[in-house]
Amino acid sequence: MQPAVEFRGISKHFGAVKANTDVSFTIAKGSIHGLVGENGAGKSTLMSILYGYYRADGGEILLDGQARRIHNSQEAIELGIGMVHQHFMLVENMTVLDNVMLGSEGGFKLQSKRAAVEAQLREICTRYHLDVDPLATIHDLSVGAQQRVEILKQIYRSANILILDEPTAVLTAQETESLFEILRLFKEQGKTIILITHKLQEILDITDTVTVMRGGRVIGAVPTAGTTKEDLANMMVGRPIENNLPRAPYNPGAPVLQVESLQLQDEQQVKLLADIGFTLRAGEIVAIAGVSGNGQSELMEILSGMRLPTSGKLEFLGKALPFAGRSDADGLPRTFRDLGIAHIPEDRLRDGVVKAFSVMHNTILGYQDKLKNRWGLFDFKAIAARCAELMKNFDVRPNNHDLRIGLLSGGNQQKVVIAREVLAQPKLMLVGQPTRGVDIGTIESIHKQLLALRDSGVAILLVSVELEEVRALADRILVMCGGRITGELKIEEFDTTRIGLLMGGMHKS
Amino acid sequence: ADPKLGIVYDAGGKFDKSFNQSAFEGASRFKKETNINFIEVQASSDTQAEQVLRGLARKNLDMIASIGFAQQAAVQKVAKEFPKVRFVLIDGVAQGANINSITFKEEEGSYLAGVAAAMASKSKKLGFIGGVDIPLIRTFACGYAQGAKAVNPKVEVSSNMVGTTSDSWNNPAKGGELARSQFDRGVDVVFAVAGGSGLGTLQTAKEKGKLAIGVDSNQNGLYPGTILTSMVKHVDVAVYDAFMQMKNGTWKAGVTAKGLKEGGVDWALDENNRKLITPEIEKRVMGARKDIIDGKVKVIDIRSGVACPA
Amino acid sequence: MNNHDLPRWATAFVMPVLNLLSALLVAALVIYLLGESPIESMGILINSAVVNPEGLSYTLFYASTFIFTGLAVSIAMQAGLFNIGAEGQMYFAGLGLTLAMLAFDSSLPMWILIPIGMIGAALFGALWAFLPGYLQAKRGSHVVVTTIMFNYIAGALMNTVIVKYLVPAGEQNPASRAFSAAAEMPRLNQWFPVLGETPLNISFFLAILALVIYGVMVSRSSWGFKLRATGLNKHAAHYAGVRISKMIITVMLISGALAGLGSVNSIMGSTHYLSLNFVGGAGFVGIAIALMGRQHPVGIFLSAVLFGALIQGGFDLSLEKQNIPPETFIFIQGLIILFCGAMENFYAPAIAALIKRKK
């Protein structure tokens, strides 16, 4: 076996945080190497060091047996390293073409090159079955398509070592499968691939070897063939993970939310939601499955008061939701929250938290007017106590409520948001992608919390693209496609193929 | 002993190409001739004016010259507190036994400028460019128009102001642009009363081969050949005289309005514009000058509340 | 952000002082080049700005106005709005105050006139900020552009109003008539004669009060929480139930009102009449103060006093030293803003290295 990359004693500290400590392992050329670990284990940091984004405090990196100092991304790119980041590195208001060309334009004048590159991209797209229009603008693309642009970029640059940091976090099963097809093709061409993911099934499906990290250190490196999900989970978390969480028997109560013929059109009169109708009862979890971008996000925005519907009848606990007579949704989320609707937004960094606020301040976001005294002021002692309890109950790490929330790992940010919304004791909980980018240990605890909420009689509407998650939580499943509900199943009828067909637009049958 | 003298400029500063600078020149002449020094300060705001006047008064100065109407209230106030200190207020009126308020009949000097302009103009279209639309500037404009119409009632005077903020006194580009626009409309003599912005006007007139009229000090020498004349306002003389009277012990309080008769304002005729002022122009201007001095012609001062007749 | 994990005493005290010294060092160089002794000049400056009670009184008088304009810019900044229009708002507010005084100064007693004047000023200041706020909230017109435009418009409008309607007949000075004595803010020298004949008045306490209220509202109130959320992340603020457009309009109204209150000090506290361009750049100084003071009440206070001291000390210094034109202090103001406001971390690496070596 010939090593493509070798880490030797890499250490990296951010102030007091030891993101990587003495990390050493080897990645074989032409292999797919998995990298797993809890949130904050140091995976992204290590990869960022390989990609020249951060400078290691100590240790060295060998490429093809040669010690290399990689000072910046430019050098990494020149060494044939490509990286698809956890958060996409795309310029939103530019076209796919320009994003691909950025950094490797091949000359001062663009115009002469653009046509050639475009042709080349189209050719790559056909060869690798990537469905991307090179002339589309990034902000018009779905997350899945943006992911494909990132891949396209790397193919175009013919990277030899490809780092993928949680590429599947936002992909559907189908999209993941086609991504893996491409990765296998890469492997055949002798490229080396490093894959970070929280989904252990994917590790088993595609990698050759897997390295497990915890607390900035390497816990173990094993050939995939000889390991199991349970083994990996054990290594990652230090304890076994429960697969089937216990739950009370399905015993739905009175209707909490009734939606009838809900319609939504955008300013260009494009139909985003059409004829949505369903009922949600107390004490049940209804999951909405579907490929992302099929109207689920819009539905959640309407139900949480963040957006106005075009028309439709929406009743909450028998009373119409107060959309009437409004020209914009300004301030509406507060009214909804007062009514007893809590919302875990799917894009937590955009909607759910204020990154520059401390953890404590984020635990009152949305409830600020409930916690003020009669002079409109906060009692920070009480709020800190409330926050401390909440952080303890939900095991938010590090346990320091003065930290800017932006410095927390994604999983821990998510725990703060969920804790905040659960604490509000809502009657209806809207949950969008609760475990995106979250490690298995945390997924387990989030799922437990949601099930406990259900058991206590709260109505929960869950949007998730993870069928695993839908299966683990839902009592009933609605499938959405193209802004419509294409089917409904009870959990006993769970059937991946059938759901897949409905997600693809096959109508109720 | 020599008197202790002070001079306080207003926000324009002593190099404003206008009355502050003129005051500075008068004080300097006094210093040169008598070797008596003077303290000078610039008060950038009305609040500072009061502060600095009081500060100078405390130093037991014998006389303080306050330049500009902005200091009127401050002089009024501080003069009361320091009855021994004598104050000379230029361009404004304050009451007090130790204050001499000196105002100028700008309308009279401007009238002469208007006469000269109307005589020299071929198109019979005159221009006026002011810094900011305030009573003082309007007085210039109105006197100018009266003079012009006295020569020929058909003469048209177009008037523009540079702006409304204090920038407007320091915007030569705009001063030039206004002149160009007036020239495009057929104006061929322009009177600039706009401090530093007016320099842009004079400059543009030279470039375009038109005539311009300077203001406050004698600006004929700036662009000889295109500056028809200057409407001189003898702030320098007023300051010089006040200092001299102080030295000689002949100073008196009161309110003085200085016009042509008192030598407060005048037009400038020297070697720089000799060629532009034809004998007819000179005769006509000198005639008007005499009429005003003799009281045969009364030039309306719009500050008295009368609307401008021209 | 880039503080290299320095201890608090270093970031809060040592670094600002070093920065200030650096600015003064450059200033000293300029003074030296102008042919005066820097040390003597600094001595005069400090003496006349803070040591001498009368000078200190002037320093605080100027600072009172600057606190208001600094607060005006700061509070808008908390909502992510860059209000460049404090200048125009304060100018227009002067009109509100003046109209109120002209109407009532002969008929009402002082203790009513003062609140009336303040209300007039705040109201007109708020009014002048309303349209930019409204257009930003409802039409998305950039508040930076509209407030700059409104500064110019205020200049033109005020010029017309003052010259056309307010100048008493026969007066040279483009200013309103002077108010009666009842319309004068009580001066502090009544109680502290050592302050001398200086215009420092109770506006100073009002300014401090405004600072305290601002500090409490922004950092401890639910409204301030929503305000800052709006400034930091509009999406999250919307999610949290903030009415963004109402918030933007409200905060611009408050900002304008605060800028407007600055005119109470300038007019009712000192000149007692409305004159052309009486604001004299205080609104723009407010921007510098808000930025330098990082929108923190203590920072705003210190920066305002620093600027007040520079104006007062610089004024006295240019009086003493005829070689140093007053404009030199405009330059020094710029230097201080640069060193203290923008290069605040200039010495951080050096201090960090020093601390490390000691350990």
Next chain:
Amino acid sequence: MTFEDLQIGSILVSTVRNAPVLIFAGMAGLFAERSGVIDIGLEGKILASAFVSAAVAFATQNPWYGVAAGMLVSVLLATLQAYVAITQKGNQLVAGIAINIAMSGLTFVVAQFFFQQGGRTPDLGQARLFDVVLPGSAAVEGIPFIGWLYAHLIGGHSVLVYLAFGLVPLVHWVLYHTRFGLRLRACGENPHAADAAGVSVERQRYTAMLIAGVLCSFSGAYLAIVQSGFFLRDMSAGAGYLALTAMVFGNWRPVYTFLGCLMFGFFGAVQIQIEGVDLPLVGRLPGSLIQMVPYVVTVIVLAGLMAKSVAPKALGTPFVKSR
């Protein structure tokens, strides 16, 4: 005078003559801001280059030396600003405002020190840049419309005017059709993406600031050695802020920014023409009210016609590699 007397020709020529100050500064701001650095320091750079170009042009009696010296100073200031904004990661607004204030004071002090004319330079006389007379102007002068068009609207301006107008397509081309422009825009939108693509954000932003310095210097030079023929304290009179306004107005795009500059020039010229004229409906407005025409028009256009202006996303935020 009546409404018919409005001299459209004069207004257009005046527009062309007034716009370059704003165009140069606007294009300068465009480079800085598209790279992610707020450039509120345009005003200070204009003023500094105006002074230095006038002073050097006077001292050498050669306008081009003046232009070059102005450029040097403006670039130095831009470098300082870049150092603060990029290397020190300081507050960009503060840096810009500091430069504006400092230059307002310093230009006066230095001008006073050298020339003793109250912060004014001596008249440049022959050391100005004079207007170009297009060949054949005299010949066509007599032809009614063509003559005016050729000799006065198109011809008869300083070289810098042609440079300003020529700059616009050039900037457009650089911004949208070159590698440099692509990287520049990426740095202003998402510097992390640019960095990940191997682009040095710092270098890109420094370069942008240098270009801004160069362009801005023309603005100052134009003011001093073309329009006025001398330097006067604070003669920029808000041109930097107006240019910034035109840029925001133009949504950070070169052609629209250019139109914004022209709009200011145009309404400035209209305002001159309608001062003292009896207007239909409203009659004769006081001069000072007419002064607000360009600004009111801007607000109306901004509120009524323009879509929301969208700034470069990363504008004003120093690039820090961190989450």
